Amino acid sequence: MTRVFNFSPGPATLPEPVLRQAAAEMLDWNGSGMSVMEMSHRGKEFMGIHAEAEDLLAELMGIPSGYQILFMQGGAIGENAIVPMNLIGATGRADYVLTGDWSKKSAKEAKTYGTVNVAATGEASKFTAIPKQSEWKLDPGASYVHICSNETIGGVQFHWTPDTGKVPLVADMSSDILSRPLDVSKYGLIYAGAQKNIGPSGLTIVVVRKDLLGHALPVTPSAFNYQIQGEADSMYNTPPTYAIYIAGLVLKHVKALGGMPAMAEHNARKAKILYDFLDGSSFFRSPISKEDRSLMNVTFWLKDDKLDDPFVKGALQHGISGIKGHRSVGGMRASIYNAMSVEGVHALVKYMQDFERQHG
Numbered sequence: 001m002t003r004v005f006n007f008s009p010g011p012a013t014l015p016e017p018v019l020r021q022a023a024a025e026m027l028d029w030n031g032s033g034m035s036v037m038e039m040s041h042r043g044k045e046f047m048g049i050h051a052e053a054e055d056l057l058a059e060l061m062g063i064p065s066g067y068q069i070l071f072m073q074g075g076a077i078g079e080n081a082i083v084p085m086n087l088i089g090a091t092g093r094a095d096y097v098l099t100g101d102w103s104k105k106s107a108k109e110a111k112t113y114g115t116v117n118v119a120a121t122g123e124a125s126k127f128t129a130i131p132k133q134s135e136w137k138l139d140p141g142a143s144y145v146h147i148c149s150n151e152t153i154g155g156v157q158f159h160w161t162p163d164t165g166k167v168p169l170v171a172d173m174s175s176d177i178l179s180r181p182l183d184v185s186k187y188g189l190i191y192a193g194a195q196k197n198i199g200p201s202g203l204t205i206v207v208v209r210k211d212l213l214g215h216a217l218p219v220t221p222s223a224f225n226y227q228i229q230g231e232a233d234s235m236y237n238t239p240p241t242y243a244i245y246i247a248g249l250v251l252k253h254v255k256a257l258g259g260m261p262a263m264a265e266h267n268a269r270k271a272k273i274l275y276d277f278l279d280g281s282s283f284f285r286s287p288i289s290k291e292d293r294s295l296m297n298v299t300f301w302l303k304d305d306k307l308d309d310p311f312v313k314g315a316l317q318h319g320i321s322g323i324k325g326h327r328s329v330g331g332m333r334a335s336i337y338n339a340m341s342v343e344g345v346h347a348l349v350k351y352m353q354d355f356e357r358q359h360g
């Protein structure tokens, strides 16, 4: 068996011990005589798996009381509609900060449900920098302010928490949730698809301050109504049981490694190796402003884009997969989530050095 270094942006690499445990438990989970996939979501076995995953998430993220954790479906793109359906009804208006493809998509979708104000945009820099808070034009009457904490496609990341006063801050954290310590109390709502840093696709995490509930628009489907899902402990409809089980194993693994401080150190170390190399190279370069560089998705360009295809093909021959950039920005992107090893990043840099020597 050969496992590649998988730099894919998502679904993404998972910790090998988790995959091994899942394989060992595939036919018979814990003496139950069945796979987790085959269990009733209302049986005591699965209820235990579900509760444990929720408790681990609360512990790792330091989620204060007064917040509801929801395990939902529909991904972050689903949440682009579900968030405004549930929250924009408070005042009918919301602020969106545009920092790249994902936040632009969020703002566009929200327009169906209320008035969307673009409070700031990184457009002038072609989304290679996050607009400074001093440039934001916030509406004090907005129901919430929406940001994307890490733009998975462009490669910019918030390294500071915006101050939105009394207006709740909402963040799409799909690609950097659980990558570093976080003060959840600064947010009204956090959402994330699981498939970048938590587990398989199909599970969406929502953490919402309970006092923000109660404003769902009448069109909101019951399965996407945070209040209804919260009252049903995320079991109003059948939850994505297997994805929740794998997420629970990942969370346990992350806790054993030392939780968020350990992840932050591990991720900063990997990103530094890559960015230091890019900064010292005259062949590769990072397009992103230094203070806004993502520690999760490192975007970079080759000197000559005619070499993009040979670079990607050669990488595969070296066991390096998933580094082609998103078609909307071009170039390359190495996604280095929690489960990517330092060894994987060293292998990528070694390959880049060799490629530069050959083609530079």
Ligand SMILES: *Cc1c(COP(=O)(O)O)cnc(C)c1O
Pocket: 010, 074, 075, 076, 077, 078, 102, 148, 150, 151, 152, 172, 173, 174, 175, 193, 196
């Ligand atoms: C991957 C991603 C999405 C899209 O998630 P889906 O699961 O496809 O809905 C949205 N936002 C961000 C920041 C992402 O990284």
